[in-house]
Amino acid sequence: MSPIMPDIANHTTAQTEGTLDWVGMSNIEMPIMISSQDESPRMVSAYVDAFVNLKEPQAKGIHMSRLYLLLDDLSTSNELNYQSIVSLLDGFISSHQELSDNAKVVFKFDYHLRRKSLISGKEGWKAYPITITGRVNKGEVSIELALDMRYSSTCPCSAALARQLIQRSFTEKFTQEDVNFEQVHEWLGTTEGIVATPHSQRSVAEIKVKLNANLTEFPIKYLVDLTEGALKTPVQAAVKREDEQEFARLNGQNLMFCEDAARKLQHAMNQENKFDDFWLKINHLESLHAHDAVSITTKGIEGGYQP
Numbered sequence: 001m002s003p004i005m006p007d008i009a010n011h012t013t014a015q016t017e018g019t020l021d022w023v024g025m026s027n028i029e030m031p032i033m034i035s036s037q038d039e040s041p042r043m044v045s046a047y048v049d050a051f052v053n054l055k056e057p058q059a060k061g062i063h064m065s066r067l068y069l070l071l072d073d074l075s076t077s078n079e080l081n082y083q084s085i086v087s088l089l090d091g092f093i094s095s096h097q098e099l100s101d102n103a104k105v106v107f108k109f110d111y112h113l114r115r116k117s118l119i120s121g122k123e124g125w126k127a128y129p130i131t132i133t134g135r136v137n138k139g140e141v142s143i144e145l146a147l148d149m150r151y152s153s154t155c156p157c158s159a160a161l162a163r164q165l166i167q168r169s170f171t172e173k174f175t176q177e178d179v180n181f182e183q184v185h186e187w188l189g190t191t192e193g194i195v196a197t198p199h200s201q202r203s204v205a206e207i208k209v210k211l212n213a214n215l216t217e218f219p220i221k222y223l224v225d226l227t228e229g230a231l232k233t234p235v236q237a238a239v240k241r242e243d244e245q246e247f248a249r250l251n252g253q254n255l256m257f258c259e260d261a262a263r264k265l266q267h268a269m270n271q272e273n274k275f276d277d278f279w280l281k282i283n284h285l286e287s288l289h290a291h292d293a294v295s296i297t298t299k300g301i302e303g304g305y306q307p
């Protein structure tokens with residue numbers, strides 16, 4: 001017969017009493033089958049955080065194994081969708097009667113999508129960092145989808161300054177009397193002609209959206225298409241020279257400060273009604289400065305996301 005094992009969580013009390021906002025585990029590695037709109041369900045390698053609150057000040061601790069086993073059940077016998085997150089959070093709370101009435105779960109993973117090149121018709125994979133967070137707070141459920149979208153931003157100020165240098169170089173090279181079409185055409189194709197180029201930077205839009213309950217599958221591709229379409233210069237997968245040239249044109253025709261990028265995304269998000277709320281943080285990882293240019297905005301609804 002196996003000996004009776006001590007059960008510290010159940011049979012001892014806290015040395016120092018107090019309630020806690022969240023207790024649980026973070027960075028649990030597990031495969032998760034994810035249901036995303038327009039894509040067949042697929043396995044992703046996720047890092048999961050699982051939490052409940054500890055509302056009983058004298059209780060020694062929560063039962064970590066119960067949270068873990070509920071997650072394991074989701075991983076092995078279910079798909080991750082809106083409803084399965086709601087059931088999981090219910091399970092977190094009902095397995096901690098007396099101890100907890102709030103719950104939170106966070107899934108972080110890369111979601112790969114095939115993306116088309118700009119001109120050449122080639123395709124390649126892009127990995128999108130995704131975070132799905134479910135919360136029950138005072139009985140209210142909220143599910144959030146977050147995406148980091150990487151793109152290129154070319155500085156409008158730098159572009160104007162570069163154009164001024166090009167104009168100056170033109171006036172130094174040509175006079176009104178001897179301006180010749182062929183010569184100008186050739187000169188424009190040299191670095192002496194285009195004497196300056198504006199600086200561009202790898203940029204990251206951190207996007208969070210609150211999902212409404214009638215969405216069963218996660219609208220990952222929809223959110224990617226919406227935000228990449230709004231900014232127009234997402235980083236590319238497969239690139240031939242014609243694609244690179246088109247990328248240069250798109251950068252030149254979509255010059256943006258971090259304020260412009262935030263407003264473009266804000267406008268795109270306000271045009272559709274799939275999301276109950278949104279929060280955006282634009283990071284331009286400056287190549288002029290060693291620091292970043294940042295802008296933050298929300299949908300601005302009462303009781304919604306705070307900037």
Ligand SMILES: Nc1nc2c(ncn2[C@@H]2O[C@H](COP(=O)(O)OP(=O)(O)OP(=O)(O)O)[C@@H](O)[C@H]2O)c(=O)[nH]1
Pocket residue numbers: 007009060061062063064065066
């Ligand atoms: N609460 C808590 N548990 C921890 C911590 N670190 C490790 N654990 C361990 O998590 C393990 C699982 O805890 P429980 O869920 O209470 O395990 P159990 O008593 O076998 O499960 P139940 O019978 O369902 O209560 C225990 O062995 C704990 O020691 C911690 O910081 N807090």
